[in-house]
Amino acid sequence: MIAADRPVLKVEGLARHFVTKDFFGREVHRVRAVDGVSFSVAPGETLGLVGESGSGKSTTGRLILRLDDPTAGQVHFEGQEITGLGKGQLKAMRRRMQVVFQDPYSSLNPRMRVGEAVAEPLRAHRLFKTAAERRERVAQLFQRVGLDPRFAERLPHQFSGGQRQRVGIARAIAVEPKLIVADEPITALDVSIQAQIVNLFMDLQQEMGVAYLFIAHDLAMVRFLCHRVAVMLRGRIVEMASTEQLFADARHPYTQALISAMPIPDPDRELARQRIFYEAVTPPQEAQLQEVSPGHWVLSS
Template structure:
């Protein structure tokens, strides 16, 4: 008997976000940027879905829409079976406990005037998870240990930490409430290469320990290949290919996916020297194109 597939923790249906960038004298829009243009995908419990594409493809906007930091122009966002698309700010408070974010720049995401222990403990206090200062410090100390930081550093300020340590602090804050899904918006881009692997392994360890799902937004295809169960490739606001990571990397179907993979550096001097980069002239996918299954679970825009 076939196992029943788990119900998605996140389902995005026809998600759209358009920005009016120019107006005439009467205030009517004369130019619209289709940052996200009718995309659909799901994330299963405990799964990592990688979202890749060039700058301006709509990856980060998609993440902000899922988090409801941006209001969609159209479409639906269903989280844990609840449509959160039209929820008001006060209605989103209970959703925030289960839906968290790790930002790209760990320094700008921390209040420079607040001690890091206070920053990590703030979600616990705001959501009423702890009863007093002593309990909060105990919980924060445990969170610090969980992400590989010494609890003695809790009373320091963000500028006293390295970039990798600051990102660990951001991760500690994100997991403080035991979320079900974390949107990681290029969380390793601002870090040294030597630190990136440590942070990726921390994500993996926390996922195994806590069972969280990730929407992992990134440029680094090597990290996506290592971390993600499935990958979705975005171009000009649309998903042009999506499927199991190993299948997409082994058999890329859309020309943009093939060009993107061919441009990824290979950590082997001989193979890198022989690598052939495929040219691709980015152009908006035709409006009538749609994702079709090319193999089991593997979809491409045709």
């Protein structure tokens, strides 16, 4: 059972707007990439953040990690409001909050041996005293994510996509974080490898008690991995519920359309599948999330 009374992450009214101005500094256009997003993640919980490309999922993740500054709203991590932290305070906070990126190759320095890449966060937070201790810690991390420790001397181009993502995960867990933001971590991988990486995420969660914000558009994987799901559309959360509730009783038409598009691994049922079409429109500013049943929230129209 996930305890929700003391969340590791709490987001309130988070917004990121991009404004275009004319020569005189007057606003001519505003893009509401994220607009009033609120949710929480409990220790050891996985919250799936889903939606089509451009819905604001990755921007939300960047705002939480303080890789971008919000236009409005607050982010509380382990009870501390972090949107106003300085560089020194952010460094200490980032030891407990890590990220796994979508493209495992671009997130690694092509000229740096992967063992050194995994050791970087250990060095940044001074978590070893000797070179021998660092090598031992890196070897343990490689074993933890299913890689041969001897691979630490290789360069990123010598690995497959799945192996590179395992390196990225090893780097993320090196500092024993409380929260990992996984930004579409399986999208760039072969289907046969995706399940292995998802299983690795689940195993690490059981071992470490780490919480995940799992950003994805693959609803099948989200259904398998996540405890709760939040559906984003044009910068707003339109529905949020436990995974079981959402897939059994989706209320928002956009959520219903997404679920109806999921392929079914049965030829007969796939042929009979009825697609639901929804013309995506920006939710009205006055719309608010309403609790339609315990723990099940839907944006009013």
